[in-house]
Every structure is written in C-alpha cells, then in structure tokens.
Amino acid sequence: MKRLPILMILLIGLLVFAGCSSDDNDTNNALEYTLTVNVADSSGAVEGATVTIDGTTATTDANGIAQVVLTDGNYTVEVSATGYETVTEAVVIDGDGSSKDITLTESTDGGSTDNSTNLITNGDFETELGSEWETWSDAGAVSLAIGNGELVADVTATGGNTYDPKLFQSGITLVDGTDYILRFDARADVARDIVVNIGEQLDADPWFNDIGGNHIKSLNTEMQTYTVEFTADMSVATTGDLIFELGTGEATKFYIDNVSLKEVQAQKPAEYMLTTTVRDSSDSVIEGATVTVDGIDSTTDANGVATFTLSDGTYTVDVSASGYETTSQSLTINGADNSLDFSLTTATSTGTTDGTVTLDGEDWTIWSEGRTTATVESGAVELDVNEVGDAFWKTQFYKEGITVPGAGRYLVTFEAKSNVPRDIRLEVAPTGAAVSPGQFDFRLTDTMQTYQASFEFSGLTTAPLYKLNFCLGAISDASLASTVTIDNVKVTSGTALSTSSLTVNLTDGTAALEGATVSIKQTNTATPLTTDALGNAVFNLENRQYTVEANLAGYQKASKTIVLSGDTTINLTLEEIQATTDPVYLYATDGIPSGAIDLVGSLDTWGTGTTQNLSYADDTDYNPCISIQYGSGWGNVLAYNEIEAGSLAGYDTMKLKVKTSDYPMILVQLTGADTPEFPYDLTTSDSNYTIIDLGNGWKELTIDLARYGDLSGVTQLAIHNNSADQTAGMEILLTDIYFESAQ
Missing domain, CATH: 2.60.120.260 (Galactose-binding domain-like)
Known part of the structure; x- marks a missing residue:
C-alpha cells in the first residue's frame, strides 16, 4: 500500500471542508426562479393587468406578460384588470422556472368595484372578533376563532337544514336596484358545498326577506376566491344580512378570508381630445361659431377653436354660425386625440313665406x-x-x-x-x-x-x-x-327696466272729466286708474311703448299710443255720444231695412281652409244667408273687421239668426269692448240673452250688450263656433245680424 504525501492529504482535507461549507450556504439561501404569467382575454393579450403573488405585484406589458421571482413553494396567483372578473389560481414552483396562463372574462355588469367602499366590517380578519360576526345553530354547532389572519369556523355538528349552523353579518345598508359584487376566499378541511345568502333575517313569520338570492359554492381543501353578483331588491327589506350557511353537509372546519361586498361602479371610458377649427371661405377664423357634438354645444374662441373630450366612438360634428350655411362632418375616435377643420360658406336664402x-x-x-x-x-x-x-x-x-x-x-x-x-x-x-x-x-x-x-x-x-x-x-x-x-x-x-311717470289728462274739449277710467295696454302690472277732479290719472311705468285708453259713460272711448322715455304728460279729449235709434245691420236676408244703418265692409273668416258663402241659397227658410264650412286649422269663424270706433256706442241689443246641428254653442266677440267675448248656449236662455226657436233648426239669439261694457272702442265683430272638436265639413248658417237701441 502506497502512502500519500502529507501535503496531498492536507489538500484533500481542505477541499472536503470547502465543499461542506458550500452546501451549508446553499441551504440558507434558497434558489430563486422566474414565474412568467401570460394574461389574455378572448381576443388576445391584456395589457395593464395587475398580477399579485405573495404580496408582490407586477403589471402585464403590451404582450400580456408579467414576471415575478419566487423560491420553491405553493403560491396563489391573483390577476385583476379593469372591466374583467378577478381570477385566482394556484401555482407550484419546484426547482425550475415556470409559466402560468391566465384567461380573463369581461365583467358581466361592465363595471368595477375597485374604488367603492367595502360594506363588510372586519372582512380581512386582521382585528379580533367582536360582535360584527355572529353564529346561529339549532341541532348544529359552530365556534369561531381567528388563525393565521383567517376566520376559522369549526362546525362540530350539522342540522338538517343548510342554515344550521350559519355564520352571518347583519345591518348592511343596501340600495334598492343597485348592483353589488361579493368576494371571499374560502377552503374547508373536507371538500363540500356551502350556501351563500343575501337577505334580511326576521324574528317572526315570514322569517326572511330575500335581497340577493342564495348561491351554492363548492369549497375544496385549497383556498380559492369566490364571487357572487346580485342586484339588491329592497322593496320589502330594510337592511341586509350576509349569511354563510354551513349545515347539512359533513362537519368540518371552514377557513374564510378577504370578505368584501362592494357596489359595482360604472367604469369611465378613456377620453381623448377633439379639436375643431372653424374658418370661412377666405380662411379667416370664425369666432362665436357653435360646434355641436353628441348634443353638447361649444363656442369657438378668438382662434376659431372649440374643443371636446370624447371617448371612443363615432360622432357627427355640426357647425353653425350667424350668416353662414350649417355644415357637419362624421368622426371616429379610436384611442387617440383627433382634430377637424371646417370651412363655412356664406348663407344664401330665396325667402320663405310660410x-x-x-x-x-x-x-x-x-x-x-x-x-x-x-x-x-x-x-x-x-x-x-x-x-x-x-x-x-x-x-x-x-x-x-x-x-x-x-x-x-x-x-x-x-x-x-x-x-x-x-x-x-x-x-x-x-x-x-x-x-x-x-x-x-x-x-x-x-x-x-x-x-x-x-x-x-x-x-x-x-x-x-x-x-x-x-x-x-x-x-x-x-x-x-x-x-x-x-x-x-x-x-x-334680469331686473325691471327704469321707470318714468305718465300723466294722462282728460277733458271734453272745455272742462276736465272726473271719474273716467284710464287703462294702459301691453301691461298687466298697471292697474286702471280713475281721473281726479282735474281730469288727471298718473302712472309709473317702464320706459317703452304703450297704448293709453280712456272711457267714461256717455262718451266715446279715446286712445293714444306713446313711447315713454321720461316723465310725460298727454292730453285726451272724449266726445259725448249722441243718442241714436236707428238699427245697425251687418247682414240681412231681405236686405237692409229702410232707415237702418248699413255697416259697409268686408266679412272674413279666420279658419285655415274654411269656406264662406255670403249668398247661400239652399235653405228653404232664409234665402240667401251666410254659410260657413269648417276646413282645418284654427277655427270656423265669421269676422267683420271694419267697424269704425264709436259706431256701436249707445246700442244695447244685438240680434242674429243661426242654424247649425254641429255646434251646440257659439261665441260672440266684440273686440275693443271692456269684456270682449262671451259664449252662448243655443239650447237655452238666461238673464243675459234669449233664444227663440224659429223652426227647422233656426234659432234667434238676442244679446243684452250691457255685459260687454263700453262699446265705443269696438272695431271688430267675430262669431265663433266655440267647439274644440271639429272635423271638415261642419257647417253653420247665419243671417239678420244687427244692433238696435231701446231709445
């Protein structure tokens, strides 16, 4: 066996020690990996969506991509975007980078609750439980606690109804007809269904008023986000309760967090600037032109410019200016500011008669x-x-x-x-x-x-x-x-115009007339006055034009038109009425009687399309007579427009013969009288007039003229049909129209 040199042994030991040190360091500093989240809707990538993971947020780019750096572990990815339902999904990071595809669906109510107030108290369970969350049970049993920032509802027994037991929060203020969205996170130790109810709990029959319906939610053992959307029906209820019904299923622990109930608020669409510039045919700007877009008017400034703030859409832009032809253009706003130029042409007109x-x-x-x-x-x-x-x-x-x-x-x-x-x-x-x-x-x-x-x-x-x-x-x-x-x-x-005094002095040509009535036309703010012993009546009037009228029993009415611009005195002379006994005729079948006065003039009709026949010969009793047939428009009227003022002064009776099956009443108007018109029922008499039946539909109407007051200013007579319901062809016959005096 060969021996290793001492130096080599030491070197090997040093390397082993270094390797052990490196392993310990990797254990204390976990490796990080990139999670790529791809966010899209049914038509493509969604830019600007918010991706939230474990407290870290990122925003998707133009390709719908957001990236978050994470270590190994289990995470919940929440994606939200304006106009879309919020999506929550689970993701696992396990020793490698990963990607997650999220598909958003448009909010069914077209709105968002991001900025609205949460109507739920302590829905994030960041504070200790108080009286805001309550429970109820009969055969069931439930207890509440907070653990890891979540509400833990420990159901140890369930009854035979979904609401036994139940968890609820009461006294929630809801508005009838308003859209709301409820969101909450939930899981259970055993996967099972619960019922979420929005209503009003009562202490007596009927025990419950429905507000937003009941909704079955299937919980599993992993935390998920659930939503409930509803329109509040407060037609019977006064306040709302949010109820989690935890009964009928298997007894287990429920974990609930992030409970929010918010009003759905309409999203304001993105807006862009429209700049309009208005010029004339010589390219000079037009100040004061009216530019109208979508019912909104704006006036061009000294540079001929008017601006609008508009959302995406197609609009018609109308431009008008005094002295120019009106013009318009169509415009589509599509995600950007825009501008329009208008050139107006001088208006021409061929004239309009009606x-x-x-x-x-x-x-x-x-x-x-x-x-x-x-x-x-x-x-x-x-x-x-x-x-x-x-x-x-x-x-x-x-x-x-x-x-x-x-x-x-x-x-x-x-x-x-x-x-x-x-x-x-x-x-x-x-x-x-x-x-x-x-x-x-x-x-x-x-x-x-x-x-x-x-x-x-x-x-x-x-x-x-x-x-x-x-x-x-x-x-x-x-x-x-x-x-x-x-x-x-x-x-x-505004306020009233400046005023001046107007003094009206009345005489009979030689002496002042006391007790005469002086009236100011074209105003009902000046009460008629009576002249004093000097024949004066004094008014305080706005500076403008008026007609002054004066009358006194036994005298012909007098009038004068003035333009008041300062303190003024005018003089009027009233002429005494000379007594007369000769009747005054407008029309007679047998001609004007000898000795009678013939008011020579023209008879007219005011009704549009109305026809008049002054020699109607088809009546067997009075031939000829006047026939008036209604056409259309304003009315069926016989008018005599050329009575000279004073001609009827001193007369006390008016008579006429009338025949009609279409009109039960007629109206006789004496323009210029104190009280100018009265209706007359052709079927009966009263203290002011008499009706005599002449046979074959003819009636004779005799009118006491005293009810009209002073007749010295009468310049016109009109006989109306006095009917609001008229159809073409309705007819009235008239004859022997005259005035007489009892003197």
Whole structure:
C-alpha cells in the first residue's frame, strides 16, 4: 500500500471542508426562479393587468406578460384588470422556472368595484372578533376563532337544514336596484358545498326577506376566491344580512378570508381630445361659431377653436354660425386625440313665406298666409311685409317650445329696424306658466336699435314652455307695409327696466272729466286708474311703448299710443255720444231695412281652409244667408273687421239668426269692448240673452250688450263656433245680424 504525501492529504482535507461549507450556504439561501404569467382575454393579450403573488405585484406589458421571482413553494396567483372578473389560481414552483396562463372574462355588469367602499366590517380578519360576526345553530354547532389572519369556523355538528349552523353579518345598508359584487376566499378541511345568502333575517313569520338570492359554492381543501353578483331588491327589506350557511353537509372546519361586498361602479371610458377649427371661405377664423357634438354645444374662441373630450366612438360634428350655411362632418375616435377643420360658406336664402327660418342657429316659424316673405341676410332675418292685414296677428314670426328656466323676472332683448317707421308687437305666450305682462309694442325706426322689455314668470306647472312671437300685422295706425329686420333675440334673467311717470289728462274739449277710467295696454302690472277732479290719472311705468285708453259713460272711448322715455304728460279729449235709434245691420236676408244703418265692409273668416258663402241659397227658410264650412286649422269663424270706433256706442241689443246641428254653442266677440267675448248656449236662455226657436233648426239669439261694457272702442265683430272638436265639413248658417237701441 502506497502512502500519500502529507501535503496531498492536507489538500484533500481542505477541499472536503470547502465543499461542506458550500452546501451549508446553499441551504440558507434558497434558489430563486422566474414565474412568467401570460394574461389574455378572448381576443388576445391584456395589457395593464395587475398580477399579485405573495404580496408582490407586477403589471402585464403590451404582450400580456408579467414576471415575478419566487423560491420553491405553493403560491396563489391573483390577476385583476379593469372591466374583467378577478381570477385566482394556484401555482407550484419546484426547482425550475415556470409559466402560468391566465384567461380573463369581461365583467358581466361592465363595471368595477375597485374604488367603492367595502360594506363588510372586519372582512380581512386582521382585528379580533367582536360582535360584527355572529353564529346561529339549532341541532348544529359552530365556534369561531381567528388563525393565521383567517376566520376559522369549526362546525362540530350539522342540522338538517343548510342554515344550521350559519355564520352571518347583519345591518348592511343596501340600495334598492343597485348592483353589488361579493368576494371571499374560502377552503374547508373536507371538500363540500356551502350556501351563500343575501337577505334580511326576521324574528317572526315570514322569517326572511330575500335581497340577493342564495348561491351554492363548492369549497375544496385549497383556498380559492369566490364571487357572487346580485342586484339588491329592497322593496320589502330594510337592511341586509350576509349569511354563510354551513349545515347539512359533513362537519368540518371552514377557513374564510378577504370578505368584501362592494357596489359595482360604472367604469369611465378613456377620453381623448377633439379639436375643431372653424374658418370661412377666405380662411379667416370664425369666432362665436357653435360646434355641436353628441348634443353638447361649444363656442369657438378668438382662434376659431372649440374643443371636446370624447371617448371612443363615432360622432357627427355640426357647425353653425350667424350668416353662414350649417355644415357637419362624421368622426371616429379610436384611442387617440383627433382634430377637424371646417370651412363655412356664406348663407344664401330665396325667402320663405310660410315655414321654418333659421336665425342664429335656431329654428323660427313665419306665418302670414303669403303676406310676408322672410329671408336671412348676414345673420339677421328680413321680413318683407307686403300686406299688414286687418289684425295684429296677420303676420307672425315666432319660436315656440322654449323651456321656462324658472320663476322670476326676465329681460327680452332684440335688435330691429324698419325701412318705414312702424309698430310691431312682441308676445310672450307661456304654456304651463303665468306671465306678466304678455304683450309689448315697439315703434321701429330705419336705424338698427336695441329694444327691451321685462316680464315675470310665475305659477309654474310641470315642464312649462313659452313662445316668443313677433306680430307684424295691424297693430296701430303706424303699422305699415315695410321691410322689418330682426336680430340677436335673447331672453335673460334680469331686473325691471327704469321707470318714468305718465300723466294722462282728460277733458271734453272745455272742462276736465272726473271719474273716467284710464287703462294702459301691453301691461298687466298697471292697474286702471280713475281721473281726479282735474281730469288727471298718473302712472309709473317702464320706459317703452304703450297704448293709453280712456272711457267714461256717455262718451266715446279715446286712445293714444306713446313711447315713454321720461316723465310725460298727454292730453285726451272724449266726445259725448249722441243718442241714436236707428238699427245697425251687418247682414240681412231681405236686405237692409229702410232707415237702418248699413255697416259697409268686408266679412272674413279666420279658419285655415274654411269656406264662406255670403249668398247661400239652399235653405228653404232664409234665402240667401251666410254659410260657413269648417276646413282645418284654427277655427270656423265669421269676422267683420271694419267697424269704425264709436259706431256701436249707445246700442244695447244685438240680434242674429243661426242654424247649425254641429255646434251646440257659439261665441260672440266684440273686440275693443271692456269684456270682449262671451259664449252662448243655443239650447237655452238666461238673464243675459234669449233664444227663440224659429223652426227647422233656426234659432234667434238676442244679446243684452250691457255685459260687454263700453262699446265705443269696438272695431271688430267675430262669431265663433266655440267647439274644440271639429272635423271638415261642419257647417253653420247665419243671417239678420244687427244692433238696435231701446231709445
């Protein structure tokens, strides 16, 4: 046997010692391996998902990949992403790198609970158990403890019902109709089912109110995450209970952790900037253009730019500006900012006689039965009034269906001119609201000026609306055929305009008239006044245009139109009414009787499509007579529009013969009287009128005119059918229409 040299022996010993030292070091510093997690949904990789393993988090890249360095062992991988259900799976690291594929499914409610409040108290069991978690059992038995940060429910016996025993938390505030998601981690020493219930436990029959249903969950011996989604039904219940039913199955220990109950909150989609730039045909920017996207309006700034914040989708972008044609473009936002350029062309118009006119980007309506043509030039509407007609409403330019912002005082402002100085009237006509006042008159000049009036909305009902209506018919003697220009119509909240005093002095030409009534038209805020011993009545009014009317028994009514701009005094002279006994006729089958006064003029009908025959010859009793047949539109009316003011003063009775089977009532209107209209039932009489049956359907109506008050200002007579339900062809016959005096 050969001997090894001493030096070699020492060297071998040193190597052995070094090898032993290296093994000990490997034991104290475990080897690390890379776990690669691949996250995808049904269409491909999911970027930005959060991967959590043993307290370490990583975020997936554009390829859906996240990597975490781990030592050997058993781990739980949790993957969450906005808009997806959270997924929890187990993974084992055993001496080598590994990969795990996770497939996410979209959240069925399209929402997330990441930022909402957990409604469960001590659901992570990081604090000692208090009264928040309770148990109940009958034949079963259960005890609670916390171990390793988990709730341990030790079921030593189970009853014959799933809820014997049960673990629960009560007094949870839930909102009816709201979506919630429940999450919890759980395992059991023996794999078995449990029932998760959301409801309200009661101390008496019916014992339980269901809120979110019961849900069977199959537990195994490894910790897994479970979810329950429900919509709370609080129609009967007042508060909610979360219940884990642990009965009927094998008695075992249950381990529960990370219990959360949260409201599902809608996710706000990613948003991107849309920049729109508006120019004219000469490439100059347009400030003040209106850009509309998805119902949202924005106004271009001094650089012609308007911006919007939009999520992905396809949109229509509309652009309008005063004096330019409206245009639009389609745009798709797809994950990035975008921009659109618009070039507007100058608006042209061939004119509209009856229909829709666009002014300042809004639709207005012109109605005139061909009397007026409307065109839009340089952003303003020009109304060429060829004929004023015989009533103030014969030409109307209006916008209706405007929402009343709320009760309070408002200012209406507009700019206007007329090539011939004339009066126009602006009506504020509300639906579902009271307004004071409702009419304003203005005298236009040939220079564009700003006009204002204030009014107040009150008495609002649900969803009140109103209409702005410019009337360009026969308002006064200063209502002439002309071209009227209107622009920049606005209604804003505000205060009353400045005021001035108006003194009205009345005489009979030689002496003051005491006790006369003076009224101010186009306002219902000024109460009529009675003249004093000096014949004066003094008003305090907003500075604008008014019509002043004065009347006194035995005198003809007098009126005057003024424009109030400072303290003013006007003088009115009332003429005494001369007694008359001659009847005044409008129409008679046998002609105007000898000695009677014939009110020569034209008879008209206001109803659209209504036909009038003044020589109707098919009636056997009165031939000829007047026949009015309803067509469509506003109504079935006979109108006499040329009564001279004062012509009916002193008359106390009106008579007419009428025949109709379609209308049980008629309405007689005397425009300019104190009380201008009353209805009359053709089947009966009362203290104000009498009905005589003449046979064959004809009735004679005799009216006591005292109910109308002063007739000296009457300029128009109208006989209406007074029926809301009308169909084409309905007919009314009239004859022998006259006024008489008892003197």
